[in-house]
Amino acid sequence: MGRMLQLEAPIFECWSFSILATIKCILGCAVRQCCRSPQAKAPISPSSSFITWKGSQLCNASEIMVLGAVIPGWISISKVVSLFLVLLCCCIGSGIYSSSLPELTPDSFSQMIGSPHSFLVHLRHKDSPRMESSLQGLPDAAQLLTEYKISVWQMDCQLYSSQQLCKEANDNVAYFFRMNRMPYQLSMDSLFDVDSIVANTLNALLVDEVKLIQDTQDLQLLQETSRGLRDVVFAYLKTTGSPEHRAFMEGAFIYGDKFTFALSCNADVLKVLMEDPQPGPQVWYLHCQEESEEKGMCGATLFHQNVSLVNLLRFFKLVLGPPFVELHEPPAQSETPFHALDLPEVFLLSHRETYKYDVEMASKLARALLGSAGILLLHCDEAGVKVPSNANVAYRGGKKDDVLHFLTLASLEAIINYVRLEEDLMKKHNDRSHMPVHQDFEQYHNEEEREDEDDYNYYEEEEDKDPLWLQQDDEVAVALTNGKPWNTEIEVVPALTDKSFAELPTLPGSHILLFYFSWDIVSQAFLPAYVEVTKKVKEMADQVTVWRVDCRDWTDVCSKAGISRFPSILLMAGTQPSFPYHNMLAEEALLSWIKLSISPSPSMLDSLEETLKFLGLMGSDASATVLTIAAVLTEDMKHEAQVFMEVVKMLRGKALVGLCHSNSGARNVSTHFEASLPLVLVNIPGENGLKMFMFPKGSAEDVILAIENNRQPDFPELTTASLPDIMRKDVPLLVLFLASPCPVGSAAKRLLADMHAAGHLENHTLCWMDVMEVGMGRSVLETYIQREPQLPEFVRVHLGSNGDGRVHVFPPQEALNEATTRLWLRQIKDGLLLPTTILDSEPWDPPHPGIDFLAIMDSKLPGFAHNKWSGKYRPPTMRNGDRITVGSRKGKHDSHPSMTSPISPAHIAGQNDANQQEPNYLDQHMKHTEL
Amino acid sequence: MSPFRRGLGTAAILTGLVLVMCEVTNKDYCIIGAGPGGLQMAYFLQQAGRDYVVLERNNISGSFFVRYPRHRKLISINKRYTGTTNVEFSLRHDWNSLLSHDPSLLYRHYSRDFFPHADTMLQYLQDYTMRLRLRVRYGTEVTSVATVPSNTTWNDHVFRLSTRNGDLWTCKAVNNDLLDTYQLKSLNGILEASVDSLKLEKTSDGRLQAYLGENGDWLPVTDTETGDSSGWGDNYSLREPYDRIIRCLGFHFDFSIFEKSLRVGPAERCKRKYPLVQSSHESPSTPGLFFIGTIGHSLDHRKAAGGFIHGFRYTARTVHRLLEFRNHDVPWPTVRLPISQLFITIVRRINEASGPYQMFSVLADVVLLKKNATEFEYLEEYPISALSDFEANTGRVADEALFVINLEYGKNFSGPGLDVFSDGRADINPFEAWNSNFLHPVIYYYLRLPTANKMQFRPKGWTLPRPTSIHHIVEDFLTVWTAPVSHLLPLRRFLESCLHSDLRNFFAETCFHQALTARQQPITCQQGYLQGAGLGAGRWLQNVIPPTLQLMTGQAT
16 A cells, blocks of 8 residues: 555645645544554555655645646546545645644743743744654654643744844754753754654753763763762763654653763763673663772663663663662562563572672672663572572563573573573564554654565564574574684684695694684684694694684685594694594693694603503603503513504504513513513503503404403593593493582492492492582482482483483482492392483474475465476365365376376375385474475 | 576587597597587596597697687686685686696686686696696597497497598677677667578678578669569668678587487477487487587576586586496495584585586585484585486485485576566575575475476476475575574574474583483484584583573473
């Protein structure tokens, strides 16, 4: 409708105003009322506003030519309708202009001047088109300004041309009068719509109260002078006359007695407040009233919401209230002040012991989240709320029906991040689903305009369906977005080019190469660690150079290096075959691998002392963190030596390898350890004591196998690094959860170690986890037992996809000793004990579905995406089981053998059969789309 | 004019090339013609260590370029600076180089001009031949191709090539200025007529008068006395002499060298100047006879770039790969990776691959899912119109579902009544990606390989039949599809939907927690962390909100 109007308007323009005269009086008043209300439901399209503009211009022309109100017979009904609208709009335009603003006569003017009221006068000389838009906004603005005790008038300077005011002013200004002040001149250019009129008029009213900040010095001066006196509300606006300007001025009007308001249009000023100012309007709350230690600067809080009057008023209300609220009863039963303001709430779960700390935390949070969330100190002990034991915080959204979520957030920053994330989510949601707070014709029209576009609509629909669809839900990506910029130091790592890559074999030393894509988030997440590795390698060894290859730039280099997975790391040295890294993408793991890979292998050990030192038994630092393996052979064991050299190659990067191959040394070692030769010694980091075994007969693979069997610690700690190895064995775990300083835990640990050594815990992997040290230990334990943990806890669990996920917890009331443990394990084995819980086996389904383009195509362009053979074409409205006939399409494709008869339901059934044979990962996913 | 039309209209060039398996020289492969297409094919055969020869009538490679184009300016672009050092990406904008492993054989080393001089092409082709030591036998003209029955070859015959002097070369040159000024009525003209029926006479003032033969008469009739009898002849278009007359003859394919029994025929309708070929570029009537280079353009005529160097250098590679499997049991090269690498592999290809970019909707990448979709095989540049014969052509098994990664122009990109510069021609909304007009990636997902029947009855205007699911990545002004939210997120969601699996990345710490508290692990944890190769959170740890916490917040009441 809107578009059509736009097209046709010019045609009717010439005679539209002719009928105007007749209809104007009849319709004018009624329509004016309807259209002036911004809340009016009838959509007013952008094009009709365009016509309003034209119409009013024409209507106000002093000479209207009456051409006769003849509507030619060829005009269709729709055209008549559009014409009608044109007329209506003409009426509105003229009506508003002519009658809504009170006329100021010279008499009333002199009266007004003497009164204590402030008022705005628009001087009308002659009609000029460029002022139309502001004139249109004037009546509405006038109504709004009455709230601020400002009246708006117009003076007809054609009528009262002798007036002093009319004489002095040109036709492009309005005057603002305030008692005992010089008139304040406002350019009509700055009064272009309702927002700008209200904003600039209030600005004129508060010109002394609201400070204008020109540069950073001004702002600093303001802070100095306000210190200890009043808090400052400071706004940076890109432009004046914007809705944000208006909201800020209205706020200043209302709260001018509580805070000092200041305004700047200079973006540089923001640099005082933040390092990297964002574009767009911003409001800052400067806590100047309180004394701060830092000289000159007041503490600053950024106002995170959209700058609207409603949001600002809520913010001021919060500022004036207490920073946080202490709650002694369950949140569900109490109406908190924040909830009443639709503000999200953060509950700090406070206990008697931690109260002092919690109060401090609450004050800090309250400052940081001022205006974004209310902070409450929930006295758990008194309120009687059932709280998950690992939760320290609870969060409740701002909506009335939002419920409490318990969270474990480790730090102040984590809580702030969480709130910000929720806030952004809400903001995005609100931006799409709500109208802006300031509504006037123009904004209303803009909304309409956008919705006119189909694209936007679909987007909108999609958003409504699932507001999280376009929200990044990959935790690595989210962490990167929320964390500090990642690529600041990337230049530390030299970038390899095709030329330098070709020269690499001729360069001395070893080279570590990272192949990555700069757009890939995993690569991005790893780069900071790689930068650290680079720095450390530089300090550590000068024969190693660390490089990076961005395969986005050097795809040929990556192909030549044989890389097809990303990110990948290779070690290259001279013309030797490159040596790939397959371990954790983490700083420590990579550093240790580099050290192990470049160290000369094997280290030749000549004596007992050297061997002991190598194995870290004499205080050498090397073995503290890495696996150390030494073979002890006499000189005549040529075959073993040969096999061992193979083993050395296979162990590269995994362990530090030594070889004691002198007769005297070997015999001394043999005597020292009371073991016969040939011998393999293995020292596992973190384990007490050395493992030793006979050098196996056979090939290098056999030796490796023997080493693999012996390199696992007997009683490992469950850590991020150790779990993959432990899981690979695919046997049930026995996990001892303990708190490190607690002596009971150590006793249990010793007991279990002894039992394991005695072989009583076979077919299990024994491990332990420190609930104090590993942050996730508590959360894991929480999953295993549904009561308050009583450390140490002993748990049996069969993990992995082959495991049954059953969790058995050693009964806490029983003493943990050899007999009870063995009995317990036997009972589990015999199925006599019920598991305390069974781990979830929910499959990892897609978090959100993809865009169903086929469905979109089918609905927007029926048939477009359907195979030409129409036999199985079903319009989207027909569902499975409906009888399908090809009807008129039949003749067209008769030649095709499959098309001899209408499709019977059997065809569809047949298709279903075929679907059932699909691989199981697809079964639920099948749609009858493949025709 | 749309880019691809334009590309088609202006790219000058090329000699045809016929590839046959032949007897006369006792070679496995005979390539007729040492033009760019022939040399490109020779390169791949040489790299594979095959027994081949190139037979060239002249004593120089690319002899076409000695005379043509007459204005000596190539109209294939030579964009030397693409803003990236990525060699694969740069080939998207290098329309003259042939493919090779030698970076010095890139055209940017041969000319600084955007539209290079034709002499540089000659130099380039000589260098290409010499430096790569391609086996070209010059001065050998093939005048007849016949088959001789044989029981030693797979197709029961060998080819016999006869050589003698003859002439089957014609040329093609297009002058866009002329076409435009003709349309704009700027005193230039176009005459569409056979040369056989044309007579030119120099007038006394040095201009040229053209006459057209018709039923034994020459028109226009200049004799004034018969002016009446010719009826409307007084407004005949050739009635005035012209200053210059340019021959723009195009080429026609010389079918006569093929013996009748080979039944080499023309392609249909407006493509009849090309021989009829299958999507494998093989003659439908004579197995073992392939048409590649410009003459293989009937497959993508007026669509992709198959008639030009920047297109057929890829079709040559494709035909070579087909031959490798058929004749030597070397299956199509693939890379096999865990499924957690699928996303990154696809994103890499759509952002740099030049083959599918030049030969859009003709050559596309194929992803075969393996081991219950925990692994995949990636094949590059398969001719998608032969998708139903995929297994027979490649030696790879498509026993599970598959993806086809194609590049496509939109359905409304150009055509009658469509303005390629219209408002709203480009879209940036990922939900509207299926309406993208400019070249953009389209990913098809099929539960099983489409049958020949389905290929035949694919939707009108489509390259492939209706898939189980389809994804369009919204067109991008820079043809860089790495925007996290507009490009990557919807793609990941699509792949997840097809695979019915969560493809998100997780830090090792999250995987660790997950492994201890649930029986099922996300695929990235399974294939990364649990294999000992997780991503340590390191400095990001404090920014991670582990999914366990998300779950917890979701469940708490």
